Amino acid sequence: AQTVTQSQPEMSVQEAETVTLSCTYDTSESDYYLFWYKQPPSRQMILVIRQEAYKQQNATENRFSVNFQKAAKSFSLKISDSQLGDAAMYFCAHYLGNAGNMLTFGGGTRLMVKP
Amino acid sequence: KAGVTQTPRYLIKTRGQQVTLSCSPISGHRSVSWYQQTPGQGLQFLFEYFSETQRNKGNFPGRFSGRQFSNSRSEMNVSTLELGDSALYLCASSSGTGSEQFFGPGTRLTVL
Numbered sequence: 001a002q003t004v005t006q007s008q009p010e011m012s013v014q015e016a017e018t019v020t021l022s023c024t025y026d027t028s029e030s031d032y033y034l035f036w037y038k039q040p041p042s043r044q045m046i047l048v049i050r051q052e053a054y055k056q057q058n059a060t061e062n063r064f065s066v067n068f069q070k071a072a073k074s075f076s077l078k079i080s081d082s083q084l085g086d087a088a089m090y091f092c093a094h095y096l097g098n099a100g101n102m103l104t105f106g107g108g109t110r111l112m113v114k115p
Numbered sequence: 116k117a118g119v120t121q122t123p124r125y126l127i128k129t130r131g132q133q134v135t136l137s138c139s140p141i142s143g144h145r146s147v148s149w150y151q152q153t154p155g156q157g158l159q160f161l162f163e164y165f166s167e168t169q170r171n172k173g174n175f176p177g178r179f180s181g182r183q184f185s186n187s188r189s190e191m192n193v194s195t196l197e198l199g200d201s202a203l204y205l206c207a208s209s210s211g212t213g214s215e216q217f218f219g220p221g222t223r224l225t226v227l
Contacts (some may be wrong), residue, residue, distance in 0.1 A: 047200075101146045103216065105158035
């Protein structure tokens with residue numbers, strides 16, 4: 001079974017600063033995907049960034065980037081130039097392509113952005 | 116394209132009752148997954164349907180069931196409701212394996 005761990009229940013960052021959210025996972029599979037989802041107070045889950053395990057290059061999406069360390073099973077999210085709208089719960093998720101469309105989520109990190 | 120829709124958005128039921136939640140995926144998407152979100156257990160996978168077939172099921176009791184129709188709309192049913200079933204139920208649709216899953220706004224179920 002896959003497990004995903006987010007060791008930081010809460011993080012805070014000053015507006016315009018950079019913050020890194022941690023995520024580790026455990027899987028015996030070699031082919032999988034990793035995601036970061038954002039859940040604002042509206043509860044709408046929004047995909048932030050996605051990483052295919054077979055790709056060595058770290059994914060980036062504008063101010064969001066990941067540090068994917070496959071051997072260490074680590075997948076951290078870096079948010080640069082933090083904005084007030086970034087305040088939300090962030091979930092790391094693992095996905096196995098051969099198990100139906102099942103996401104295994106971490107416990108989440110609540111990010112607060114201070115003006 | 117319209118997003119994933121879920122109905123109803125809010126539900127209040129009493130213990131022992133049953134409930135049916137509905138999810139309409141994005142047009143063209145054939146996969147619908149269901150998740151339960153609670154403060155204690157976090158986000159947990161319930162089941163996934165693809166072209167009317169259940170492909171995977173999470174670790175939930177048989178009181179939780181689902182189905183998918185030929186137009187890809189999906190329903191989940193919870194029978195004999197318990198207080199612990201109070202949760203936000205999210206569905207997500209995708210076009211296929213490995214594709215992004217788009218989530219609906221959720222149905223907030225409260226069991227009294």
